[in-house]
Amino acid sequence: MRELSHLLGSIPASLTLAINDKAKALQAAGQDVIALAGGDPDFDTPAHVVAAAIDAIAAGATHYPAPTKGTPDVLEAIAGKMARENGIHVNPKTDVVVTPGSKWALFIALAAVLNPGDEVLYLSPAWVSYPPMIRLAGGTPVAVDLWPEDNFTVTAELLRGKLTPRSKAIMVNSPNNPTGRVLSRTEVQAIAQVALEADLYVITDEVYEKLVFDGHQHYSLAAEPGMAERTLTTNGLSKAYAMTGWRLGWVVGPTPAMKLAARMHSQAVTSAATFIMKAAVAALNGPQEAVEEMRCSYQARRDFMVAALNEIEGIACASPDGAFYLMPRFPNTRKNSMELAEALLAEAGIAATPGAAFGASAEGHVRFSIATAMSDLERAVDRLARIAAKL
Numbered sequence: 167m168r169e170l171s172h173l174l175g176s177i178p179a180s181l182t183l184a185i186n187d188k189a190k191a192l193q194a195a196g197q198d199v200i201a202l203a204g205g206d207p208d209f210d211t212p213a214h215v216v217a218a219a220i221d222a223i224a225a226g227a228t229h230y231p232a233p234t235k236g237t238p239d240v241l242e243a244i245a246g247k248m249a250r251e252n253g254i255h256v257n258p259k260t261d262v263v264v265t266p267g268s269k270w271a272l273f274i275a276l277a278a279v280l281n282p283g284d285e286v287l288y289l290s291p292a293w294v295s296y297p298p299m300i301r302l303a304g305g306t307p308v309a310v311d312l313w314p315e316d317n318f319t320v321t322a323e324l325l326r327g328k329l330t331p332r333s334k335a336i337m338v339n340s341p342n343n344p345t346g347r348v349l350s351r352t353e354v355q356a357i358a359q360v361a362l363e364a365d366l367y368v369i370t371d372e373v374y375e376k377l378v379f380d381g382h383q384h385y386s387l388a389a390e391p392g393m394a395e396r397t398l399t400t401n402g403l404s405k406a407y408a409m410t411g412w413r414l415g416w417v418v419g420p421t422p423a424m425k426l427a428a429r430m431h432s433q434a435v436t437s438a439a440t441f442i443m444k445a446a447v448a449a450l451n452g453p454q455e456a457v458e459e460m461r462c463s464y465q466a467r468r469d470f471m472v473a474a475l476n477e478i479e480g481i482a483c484a485s486p487d488g489a490f491y492l493m494p495r496f497p498n499t500r501k502n503s504m505e506l507a508e509a510l511l512a513e514a515g516i517a518a519t520p521g522a523a524f525g526a527s528a529e530g531h532v533r534f535s536i537a538t539a540m541s542d543l544e545r546a547v548d549r550l551a552r553i554a555a556k557l
Contacts (some may be wrong), residue, residue, distance in 0.1 A: 173302070174302075177298045177301065178298065185204075185507070186204035188511075188517065197515065199511070199515045200515060200538075200545055202516060202517055203519045204535055205343065207405065207460065207537045208539055209460050211408050212407060212408075214452050214453060217448075218445045218447070218452075219444060221444070222441035227440045227444055228440065234431070235262070235263045235431060235432070237444075238258070239443075240443040240444075240446050240447050241258035241264070242258050243450045243451050244264065244446075245257070245418070252386040253386060254388045254399060255394075256419075260424060261424050262416060262417075263417050263418075263428050264443060265402075265415045265417065265435075266415070266435055267402060268400050268415030268416070269295065269415070271416055272296075272371060272400050273303060274417060274430050275369045275400055276299055277303045277430050278427040278430070279335055279398070280303045280304050280305040280334060280335070282304045284333075284334035285307075285332040285334060286300045287310050287328050287336045288310065288336070289339065290526070291342070291345055291493075291528035292309075292339065292342075292525055293344070293371075294523050296337055296339075305335075308333070309328075309525055311525065312527060313527050314493075317484075318345050318347045320357060322360050329360075336361055337369045337370075338368060341377060341384070341487060341489040342374075342488075344491050344524045344528065345491075346487055346493070348378055348383075348384060349385060351383075354390060358387060358391075358393050361396060367396050368393065369397075370397060370399050372384070372386065372399060373401055373404060374405050374490075377489050377490060379464075379465045379486070382487045395420045396420070397419060397420075398418070399418050402414060403449055405489075407449050407457060409449070412445065414442050464490045466540075467543055468486060470540070478551050479554060480497070480499070480554040482496075483495070491534065491535055492533070493521065493528065493534075494532060494534065495521075495530050495531045496530070497530075503522045503532055504522055506532050507520040507532055513556065514549040516546050516549060516550070518532040518533060534546075
């Protein structure tokens with residue numbers, strides 16, 4: 167047989183999904199495993215969104231959408247949301263592509279701007295899929311390491327230090343997975359300054375934008391002066407609306423890039439599901455109380471977990487600004503993060519993601535998801551208190 171793809175063979179599987187799948191398999195086998203490795207909210211999708219999808223199916227919205235990049239009502243809803251909440255003004259007919267999940271939105275955004283060998287700077291620690299996505303789109307990932315000692319702060323100097331003649335784009339995620347950091351206005355301005363100086367595109371992942379705590383504010387890079395024509399903004403319904411399984415995301419940006427993104431979208435996946443687009447309209451234009459209730463619940467879980475973990479000798483945990491992840495570290499251990507994750511699963515029945523999965527500056531940490539019931543978080547704290555000294 168001829169060789170299979172060298173490129174795909176070099177791409178690692180998603181470690182977060184792999185650990186989450188392992189935890190679910192152990193649970194199915196009867197083991198008492200507390201799954202803190204994934205990013206799937208434990209809340210139900212808001213009832214009015216579910217009703218809109220059911221009504222759409224009953225009304226026959228089960229065929230290809232027209233246009234395939236999004237029905238007019240969902241394109242208008244997304245454009246309206248971006249203007250209303252983010253200060254980003256786009257033409258719904260030309261500057262929006264609706265995707266089956268925000269992961270695909272990120273990929274077609276990369277594909278629209280990259281040529282083979284182009285370098286993409288990404289802020290590390292970063293979601294595990296960013297470097298593989300960049301490589302699959304023909305680019306070369308370049309990590310801009312941010313460090314816990316500096317609260318994972320971004321500066322123009324750090325970005326400039328990674329620039330080369332091949333630099334093409336900067337990839338940004340705020341609130342950040344896995345650190346929970348929300349970029350300050352100063353940091354957003356620094357990214358914009360470097361992008362303008364070096365003539366770079368910016369691809370920004372804003373899927374956690376509604377999950378911010380303690381009065382922090384989310385800033386969209388495309389709303390900064392001079393950035394609209396070079397910024398591709400991705401988002402989706404998975405996190406804020408507890409709609410991970412619905413697979414509905416979008417990318418908005420300058421018309422030339424969106425034309426290419428729509429072309430790849432049509433050739434690769436055709437479209438998102440038509441009836442889910444109807445649900446998206448209901449989510450974006452309908453009541454938002456459920457989103458705020460979930461945000462408050464995540465903040466309460468964060469407050470509980472951070473305080474409880476810091477009371478355990480041998481564990482230190484910073485308080486994140488947003489999203490629903492914690493990055494505790496175990497300062498007294500000789501184990502690396504992979505060994506820590508393995509020990510937590512074997513000795514405490516807690517599934518966590520090793521920090522090394524997110525980049526060199528996350529080594530020594532593990533990532534816990536707090537998108538799970540408070541009762542499970544309380545049980546996890548009890549188990550950690552019993553084994554922390556062993557780690």
